[in-house]
Each structure stands twice: as C-alpha cells, then as structure tokens.
Amino acid sequence: MENFMKKISFSPFAHSGDSVKKAMLDVIIALLPVVLASILFFRTDSVLLLVATVGSAIIFEYLSRKVLKRYNSVDDLSAVVTGLILALTLPPATPIPIAIFGSFIAIVVVKQLFGGLGNNIFNPAAAARGFLLIAFSVPLTTWTNPATAAYVDATSSATPLAIVKSIMLNIKAGDLEVAKEAYNTFISDPSHLIQLLFTGNVAGSIGETSAIAILIGLIYLVIKKRIHLEITLTYVLTSFIVSLIIGLIYGFGLLFPLISILSGGLLFGAVFMATDWVTSPNTKKGRIIFGVGLGVLTIVIRLFSNFPEGVLFSILIMNMIVPLIDRHTKNRIFGKVKKNEKK
Amino acid sequence: MKKFSFKGGTHIHKAAEKKNLTVSSEVEILKSPEYLYLPLNQQLGKPSIPIVNVGDQVKAGQKIAEKDGAFSSNLHSPISGTVEKIDYLINEPTGNRSKAIVIKNDFNNQEIAFIKRSTQEALGLTSKNITDIMEEAGLVGLGGATFPTSIKYTGNKKCEMVILNGIECEPYNTADYIIMKKHYKEVIRGLKYMLIASGAPKGVICVEDNKMDVYEAIKNELKGEPAISVALFKEKYPQGAEKQLISALTKKEVPYGGLPIDIGIIVNNVGTAMALCEAVEEGKPLTHHYLTVTGNVSSPKNYLVPIGTLFSEVVSEDDLAKNKVLLAGGLMMGKAMYTTHTPVTKGINAVICLEDMPNKGPELPCVRCSSCIDECPAFLEPTTLANLVKYNKYDQLEENGLLACIECGTCSYVCPSHIQLLDYIRHGKYELRRR
Numbered sequence: 001m002e003n004f005m006k007k008i009s010f011s012p013f014a015h016s017g018d019s020v021k022k023a024m025l026d027v028i029i030a031l032l033p034v035v036l037a038s039i040l041f042f043r044t045d046s047v048l049l050l051v052a053t054v055g056s057a058i059i060f061e062y063l064s065r066k067v068l069k070r071y072n073s074v075d076d077l078s079a080v081v082t083g084l085i086l087a088l089t090l091p092p093a094t095p096i097p098i099a100i101f102g103s104f105i106a107i108v109v110v111k112q113l114f115g116g117l118g119n120n121i122f123n124p125a126a127a128a129r130g131f132l133l134i135a136f137s138v139p140l141t142t143w144t145n146p147a148t149a150a151y152v153d154a155t156s157s158a159t160p161l162a163i164v165k166s167i168m169l170n171i172k173a174g175d176l177e178v179a180k181e182a183y184n185t186f187i188s189d190p191s192h193l194i195q196l197l198f199t200g201n202v203a204g205s206i207g208e209t210s211a212i213a214i215l216i217g218l219i220y221l222v223i224k225k226r227i228h229l230e231i232t233l234t235y236v237l238t239s240f241i242v243s244l245i246i247g248l249i250y251g252f253g254l255l256f257p258l259i260s261i262l263s264g265g266l267l268f269g270a271v272f273m274a275t276d277w278v279t280s281p282n283t284k285k286g287r288i289i290f291g292v293g294l295g296v297l298t299i300v301i302r303l304f305s306n307f308p309e310g311v312l313f314s315i316l317i318m319n320m321i322v323p324l325i326d327r328h329t330k331n332r333i334f335g336k337v338k339k340n341e342k343k
Numbered sequence: 344m345k346k347f348s349f350k351g352g353t354h355i356h357k358a359a360e361k362k363n364l365t366v367s368s369e370v371e372i373l374k375s376p377e378y379l380y381l382p383l384n385q386q387l388g389k390p391s392i393p394i395v396n397v398g399d400q401v402k403a404g405q406k407i408a409e410k411d412g413a414f415s416s417n418l419h420s421p422i423s424g425t426v427e428k429i430d431y432l433i434n435e436p437t438g439n440r441s442k443a444i445v446i447k448n449d450f451n452n453q454e455i456a457f458i459k460r461s462t463q464e465a466l467g468l469t470s471k472n473i474t475d476i477m478e479e480a481g482l483v484g485l486g487g488a489t490f491p492t493s494i495k496y497t498g499n500k501k502c503e504m505v506i507l508n509g510i511e512c513e514p515y516n517t518a519d520y521i522i523m524k525k526h527y528k529e530v531i532r533g534l535k536y537m538l539i540a541s542g543a544p545k546g547v548i549c550v551e552d553n554k555m556d557v558y559e560a561i562k563n564e565l566k567g568e569p570a571i572s573v574a575l576f577k578e579k580y581p582q583g584a585e586k587q588l589i590s591a592l593t594k595k596e597v598p599y600g601g602l603p604i605d606i607g608i609i610v611n612n613v614g615t616a617m618a619l620c621e622a623v624e625e626g627k628p629l630t631h632h633y634l635t636v637t638g639n640v641s642s643p644k645n646y647l648v649p650i651g652t653l654f655s656e657v658v659s660e661d662d663l664a665k666n667k668v669l670l671a672g673g674l675m676m677g678k679a680m681y682t683t684h685t686p687v688t689k690g691i692n693a694v695i696c697l698e699d700m701p702n703k704g705p706e707l708p709c710v711r712c713s714s715c716i717d718e719c720p721a722f723l724e725p726t727t728l729a730n731l732v733k734y735n736k737y738d739q740l741e742e743n744g745l746l747a748c749i750e751c752g753t754c755s756y757v758c759p760s761h762i763q764l765l766d767y768i769r770h771g772k773y774e775l776r777r778r
Binding site for chain 2: 002003004005006007008009010011012013014015016017018019020022023076115116117118119228277278279280282283284330331332333334335336337
C-alpha cells in the first residue's frame with residue numbers, strides 16, 4: 001500500500017545542534033572569570049558599570065529592532081556580550097551615563113544601523129569604547145586604584161601603560177637618561193610587578209587588568225572551539241616581538257616586552273575583541289595577517305602616538321581592512337593548482 | 344598504526360551517529376515480494392531500453408532492458424515471473440520520475456543458465472573479458488553515484504592504482520560494513536579482477552577506524568598478496584567522498600573538474616567489487632544488494648533485497664505511522680521520499696525513518712564564524728557562495744570554485760545560524776547549468 005510521508009526537504013538531514021545563542025553563551029561563560037576579577041578589584045564601581053551597560057545594551061537592542069521593524073534579536077545574547085565587553089574595557093570611575101551612552105553607540109549606531117548581527121564592520125564594543133575615549137577623554141583617562149590596592153605609584157594611581165608612555169615622552173624630549181632612570185624605578189621589583197600584572201591588582205580598565213582571569217576564559221573558549229586561536233597567538237606574539245625590538249633599541253631589556261603584553265587591554269583585546277567572529281577574516285591565512293597587523297599597530301600606537309593605549313584603535317583599523325584581507329586570502333580550491341605553481 | 348585522513352570535514356556528533364542500530368543485527372534475506380518495480384533509469388546515463396514485452400515470461404537473471412549509449416547499463420530481472428508493464432511511471436529514490444518495468448513474481452524461482460568460472464579460470468581472463476562482463480552484468484557504482492563501472496576501466500588513460508572504498512561515512516549506513524564482514528573474500532577477489540581489468544599494479548582497500556574487525560580480517564586474508572593492501576582511515580565525515588579519499592591516501596588531488604583516472608586512479612565501492620566477483624565467477628548479473636533499513640523502526644537491520652523492491656516491503660505500516668520522514672540513501676547526502684511506493688535501485692543502500700525533520704531553521708544572519716570554511720572538504724567558502732547566490736551574482740560563482748562542491752552537506756550541518764548553505768549552492772549549480 002502506498003503511504004505518504006508528512007515532511008520532505010533537502011539533505012543533510014542532520015544538524016550539529018550548534019547555534020549563535022550557544023556560541024554567545026560560551027563567550028559569556030568565558031567572560032565570567034574576568035567579571036569576577038573586576039568585581040574583586042573594583043567592587044561597586046565594577047558592579048554598577050556592568051549592570052548599567054549590559055542592561056542598557058539589551059534595552060537598546062530591543063528598541064532599535066522594534067523601531068527598524070526587524071525581528072526581535074535579544075535572545076541571541078549578542079547584546080549581552082557587547083555590553084559585558086564594553087563595561088570591562090571602561091575605567092572604574094566612568095560615570096554611569098557615559099557608560100550607557102557607550103552601549104547606545106555600540107548597539108544602535110555600530111551594530112543595528114549597519115544591519116544587525118553579522119553585518120557590522122566594526123566590533124561594536126571596541127568602536128563604542130573608542131568613541132567614548134575621544135568624546136569624553138578626561139573621565140575615560142582617570143584611573144583609580146583597585147579597592148585592594150597594592151601597587152601604588154608615588155604620584156598617582158597611574159596605570160603601567162601611562163608610566164611607559166611618560167617614559168616614551170621623555171625619550172621624545174631627548175632625555176634618554178631620565179627615561180632610563182624612570183624605567184629602572186618602574187621595574188625595580190620585577191617579580192612583584194609581573195605578579196601584580198598577572199593577578200590584575202593594578203590601576204586600569206575594570207576587566208583588562210587580570211591576565212589570569214583572561215587566560216582562564218581563553219582556555220574555556222579553546223576547549224569549546226569558539227575562538228580562532230591564530231588571531232590571539234599572532235597578535236600577542238607580534239606585539240612581543242615588536243616591543244622586544246623597540247625595547248632593545250632603547251636599552252630597556254627583556255622585561256619590557258613582557259610588560260607590554262601583560263599591561264593595558266592587550267590580552268583582553270586579543271582574546272575577546274580581536275577574535276570577534278563578525279569582524280575578523282574568514283580564512284586562516286587572513287587571520288594570521290590580521291593578528292600580525294594588530295600586534296604591530298598596537299605597539300606603534302602605544303609608544304609613538306598621543307594615546308597611551310593602542311588596542312582599541314588597532315582593532316578598529318584592522319576591522320576596516322577585513323574585507324580586503326578576505327578578498328586576497330581565499331583558500332586554494334580543492335584540485336586547483338596555485339597560480340604560480342606549474343602543473 | 345598509520346591512519347590516513349583528509350583536510351577539512353567534521354565529526355558527526357554522537358546523537359546522530361547511529362551505526363550501532365544495525366551493526367550487529369542479523370542480515371535478513373527478503374523473500375521476494377509479489378511485484379518488483381525496476382526503473383529503467385538506474386544509472387548516470389540514458390535510461391535503458393526494454394527488450395521484453397508485456398505478458399512475457401522472464402527468468403531470474405534474464406536481461407530485460409539493454410543499455411542505450413556508453414553511460415547507460417543493462418537491467419536484469421531478479422526473479423522469475425511475468426512482465427506486467429513496461430512503462431509504469433514511478434517515483435525514483437533520486438527524486439525523479441521514471442519509467443519502470445513491473446514484474447509479477449510467480450514464485451517458481453527459475454533461473455537462466457549462468458556461466459560459471461572457477462577462480463583459477465577467472466584469474467586467467469583478459470582485461471577485455473572482464474570489462475565485457477561488467478558491461479553485460481549491468482554493473483554500476485554501488486556507492487551511490489551509479490557511474491557505469493565498465494566506463495572507468497575502458498578509458499585510454501593508464502591506471503596506477505585501484506582503490507576500493509569501504510569507508511561508509513554516512514552515520515546510519517552499515518550495508519558496506521556487512522559486505523566487508525560477510526564477503527571480504529569475494530571483495531578481495533573482485534579487486535583482483537579489477538586489477539586485471541585496469542592493468543594497475545596496486546590495489547588498496549580503504550576502511551574507517553570504526554570498523555576495526557573487518558580491517559583485521561581483511562589484513563589477515565591479504566597475507567602473501569603483495570599487490571593488494573588495506574589502509575585504515577580516521578573516522579571523519581566525509582571520508583568516503585571519492586576525491587577526499589584519494590587525497591588522504593595518496594596526497595594527490597584530482598584536478599578541478601577532472602576524474603580520478605586523470606591522476607591514474609580508479610575508485611570503486613566494496614559492493615561493486617563483490618558484485619563483480621559474483622558476475623565473473625558465477626555469471627550472475629547485478630540483481631540483489633544489501634540494504635540498511637534503520638532509524639526509528641522496530642527492528643533496524645540489513646536486508647538482502649532484490650533490486651526493484653518497494654520501500655513499503657521493508658518498512659512496516661506501524662513503523663511508518665510513527666515517523667514523518669523517509670530517507671533514501673543516507674542521513675547526510677540522501678533524499679527525502681514523499682511516498683513509500685518507491686523502489687530500491689542499484690544506487691540505494693539505506694532506507695532511514697526519522698521521527699521528525701531535524702531543525703532546519705529559522706535562518707539567522709551569518710555571523711562569519713567561518714566553521715563552514717574551515718570544515719569544507721573542497722576548501723570552498725560556502726557562506727561566500729551562498730551570498731553570491733542570494734544576490735544573483737551567478738557570474739562570480741565559477742571563480743569561487745562552485746563546481747568543486749561535492750554536496751556533502753558539512754556546511755549546512757555545522758552552521759550555527761542554521762543557514763541551508765548547501766541549498767543555496769545547489770541552486771547556484773542549477774543556475775550555472777541553465778546558462
């Protein structure tokens with residue numbers, strides 16, 4: 001007897017069960033150690049910032065989708081990730097209205113006006129953070145010490161990056177001796193300094209200080225296969241090599257590149273911002289170029305520009321040329337011979 | 344132990360990997376059903392031409408349709424009986440409709456006189472003899488592509504190696520496993536005849552590492568056979584795809600748009616080798632093969648069925664009532680049938696019942712995670728191709744390598760946004776052909 005089936009479709013008839021929501025959830029879980037570290041070091045400042053940016057990011061996502069007459073995309077959790085990353089890159093004393101304005105820029109301007117998740121050119125959190133830095137430069141460069149303050153500079157709660165910057169300014173002014181002296185005071189207790197940078201008990205953006213917390217998140221992402229590790233590795237390695245060369249030129253020694261990597265937002269950026277799926281290249285080759293570009297730009301901006309930190313701007317600059325990288329780093333198609341190779 | 348593997352591909356997750364359903368169950372020899380529906384279009388090329396008339400008496404093994412052109416093949420009756428119709432329109436497992444010869448079983452099981460040969464005699468045959476036997480017996484590639492086997496062996500190009508594909512990477516199918524487990528000796532002899540036919544000095548049987556028992560059995564059997572070896576492959580989808588198999592084994596790639604013979608290699612399924620052995624030694628044409636009936640059914644198992652058996656003969660009414668989807672071929676590359684009034688053809692080795700269609704959406708925007716790009720075994724960018732199709736930029740498809748796509752479905756399988764990438768790519772192929 002002839003029986004008719006109720007459903008037909010095309011192959012494949014299986015799915016890995018993966019979803020954007022699961023991926024975003026994994027990123028949120030990977031961010032948890034960083035969130036905990038930030039709360040540990042900066043207490044209420046951190047909690048308030050996190051709640052304000054994540055909450056406002058969700059609201060802005062919902063409202064902008066409504067106004068733009070698109071389907072509700074809050075439940076893909078990408079707004080939560082953006083809000084979290086934005087909050088974690090802000091200084092502890094950032095006024096809450098500025099933080100909320102930041103999530104407006106990230107969600108509405110950078111993401112939704114460009115077409116929503118998957119179509120944005122820039123990493124929303126990085127672009128918003130960059131915007132805030134330029135628009136509100138005073139509150140966003142005012143650093144406070146962690147509640148558990150251990151590393152207290154004699155003059156103020158300067159971040160390690162600011163100290164490096166002032167040393168570079170000395171060099172620019174021609175006072176190589178002064179610079180060397182300042183650097184030597186800075187690294188007078190190297191093991192203590194490195195320890196502080198690892199745990200994160202220094203002044204800085206609330207989520208960027210603790211290298212250990214970031215590395216735990218990285219391990220989780222690697223286990224879950226949510227990260228293109230080649231970006232992180234080439235980024236960190238290139239920054240290391242570039243700052244090693246510059247350090248050797250100025251006679252700073254071998255500790256300098258290590259400080260470069262551990263201070264500021266470099267690790268956080270390399271793990272959570274540069275590896276953003278949407279705004280990084282498609283192929284392995286492209287990602288390696290992307291990571292190398294990030295490393296060079298970050299160190300150059302840090303040491304030779306007016307800004308003490310170069311992670312944000314290097315990510316934004318490299319985001320812009322991702323389509324170009326994609327176009328020129330396509331994989332060789334199976335069975336096709338490379339152009340410069342003879343058959 | 345060296346295990347071969349290819350670049351790209353994915354691991355089918357445990358919940359979808361259901362070989363265990365049928366891997367240890369007994370093989371049932373299906374008693375011949377009352378009616379057999381033999382589509383004339385069971386091969387890659389043109390449909391065969393019927394050489395019997397309505398009302399004719401036919402015997403088992405008798406030729407009932409003749410090949411029409413080089414890429415066509417002969418068709419034989421698996422049973423004895425009466426020809427009821429010769430132009431019955433039926434839904435084929437490929438999704439097409441084609442004419443079929445309908446034979447009513449008389450249950451006398453009369454056979455024609457088969458030309459039998461001993462192994463010694465058979466090994467003395469010439470290349471021409473064997474390709475003639477392939478052609479006469481209606482042999483086509485039993486891996487699913489149904490490429491007439493004799494064509495592979497009659498080209499002008501020199502063959503260096505014959506590869507037998509026993510990978511079976513489809514997550515439900517075990518028919519090839521059963522063949523290698525029960526008939527590995529015939530498979531090896533079939534490969535020997537293939538070596539004679541091709542003139543190749545070397546033959547390799549390829550087995551995936553989830554079938555260690557047959558690997559060991561074949562390895563033991565091959566002691567003292569320098570020309571033939573067995574190779575072990577890592578379990579990964581789609582390891583069984585012809586071009587990926589070759590690149591894993593030999594590190595050579597079949598040129599874009601080319602055939603394996605372009606680099607001196609012939610690939611055949613283990614089922615084809617067994618069928619060739621039967622055709623050479625017992626003179627039997629291809630009329631029966633193994634069929635995995637599995638999925639959400641009460642007793643999943645492998646059947647030995649005559650070609651032309653309807654799906655309704657192997658899947659019971661009760662089983663159908665609890666399922667919404669009926670697949671012919673395989674979970675990853677098969678086709679969904681709308682009716683059970685569909686015959687088993689030469690290229691179909693599994694029938695799978697699914698309770699419901701797996702999640703196919705809703706389609707979310709691409710988040711550029713590049714899973715599809717990293718795992719594409721043809722090194723394509725499925726998401727780029729899908730976008731080109733979406734925005735009607737068909738002229739750029741060719742340069743992005745569309746034709747290298749083997750339609751394995753890995754991209755659609757891994758996409759976290761549930762984009763049916765393969766559907767876009769198929770549409771692109773259709774548009775390119777149409778132009």
